[in-house]
Amino acid sequence: MALLERTAAPAVQAPAKAAERASAGDILRTVIIAAALLMFFLPLVATAIFGFSLPGQGFTLDPLREALAGTTIGAQLLNTLNLAMLSTAGSLVLLVPTLLFLHLKAPGLLRFTEWLSVVPYVVPGIALVAGANLFFRAVAPGFMVSLYSLVPFYMVLTLPLVYRSLDAGIRALDLRTLWAASESLGAKPWQSIVHVVLPNLRGALLGASLLSCAMVLGEYAIAALLLHSTFPVFMVQVGMNEPRAAAALSFLTILATWLLLAVLARSGSGKTTAKGGSR
Structure with missing residues (x-):
C-alpha cells in the first residue's frame, strides 16, 4: 500500500508542476507583450501630446497651422x-x-x-x-x-x-x-x-x-x-x-x-x- 502511494504521488505532482510552469510562462509572455506595447506606443503618445498642445492652452492646432501657412x-x-x-x-x-x-x-x-x-x-x-x-x-x-x-x-x-x-x-x-x-x-x-x-x-x-x-x-x-x-x-x-x-x-x-x-x-x-x- 505504501508502495502504491509513493508511485502515485509523482504522478499527481507532475500535472501540478506543468500547470505552474504554464502559468508562469503565460505571465512572462503577458509582461513581455505589455512592455513591448508600452515601449512602442509611449513615444507616439508623447509625440502627439507635444505636437498638438501648448502650455496653458491644452489641445490646439495652432503650431501646425502656423508652420504650414504659406508653404508648399x-x-x-x-x-x-x-x-x-x-x-x-x-x-x-x-x-x-x-x-x-x-x-x-x-x-x-x-x-x-x-x-x-x-x-x-x-x-x-x-x-x-x-x-x-x-x-x-x-x-x-x-x-x-x-x-x-x-x-x-x-x-x-x-x-x-x-x-x-x-x-x-x-x-x-x-x-x-x-x-x-x-x-x-x-x-x-x-x-x-x-x-x-x-x-x-x-x-x-x-x-x-x-x-x-x-x-x-x-x-x-x-x-x-x-x-x-x-x-x-x-x-x-x-x-x-x-x-x-x-x-x-x-x-x-x-x-x-x-x-x-x-x-x-x-x-x-x-x-x-x-x-x-x-x-
Whole structure:
C-alpha cells in the first residue's frame, strides 16, 4: 500500500508542476507583450501630446497651422508619393522577372544574388550619391537636376527588402510545377507570369510594395544631398524652427502609413478569401 502511494504521488505532482510552469510562462509572455506595447506606443503618445498642445492652452492646432501657412506641403507630399509609386513599380518590374529566371533557369546563382542584394546596406548613401553624381555629371549633366533622378537611388535602397520579400514568396510556391503545367497547356512565358505566377505571389508583391513605400516615404538623406524637395526634407526644415509642428506632422504621417497598410492588407486578404470561396 505504501508502495502504491509513493508511485502515485509523482504522478499527481507532475500535472501540478506543468500547470505552474504554464502559468508562469503565460505571465512572462503577458509582461513581455505589455512592455513591448508600452515601449512602442509611449513615444507616439508623447509625440502627439507635444505636437498638438501648448502650455496653458491644452489641445490646439495652432503650431501646425502656423508652420504650414504659406508653404508648399501639398507639392512636396505629391512628389514623395509619386517617387514611392515609381520606385515600387520599378523594383517589382525589375526583380520579379529576374527572380523567376533565377529560380527556373539558374538556381545556382541565387546565393550570389542574395549576397549582392545586401550591398546597399554596406555602401553609405552619401557615397552612392557622390559616385553617381560624378558619373552623371560627365554623361548626362541634367539628370541629377530632375526630381525623378531619385527613383533609381530609391530602388537601390529598397533592394534588400523587396528582394527578400519576393524571394520568400517564390520559394513558398512549387514554381517549377506551376510553370511546367502552364507550358503544357500552351501558355507563353508572359502568360504564365501574368495568369499563373503573379496571382500566387499576391502576398509577396503586397509585402514588397509596402516595405518599399514605407522606406521611400521616410527617406531624407539622398533627397537632401541632391537638393530635392520631398516631404521628409520638408519635415526636417519645419522642425528646425517649429519643433511642435514637426512632431505633429510625424504623428500624422505615422497614422496615415498605418491606415494605408491596413487598407492594403485588408484588400489583399479580401481578394484571397473571395478567391478561395469561389473554389
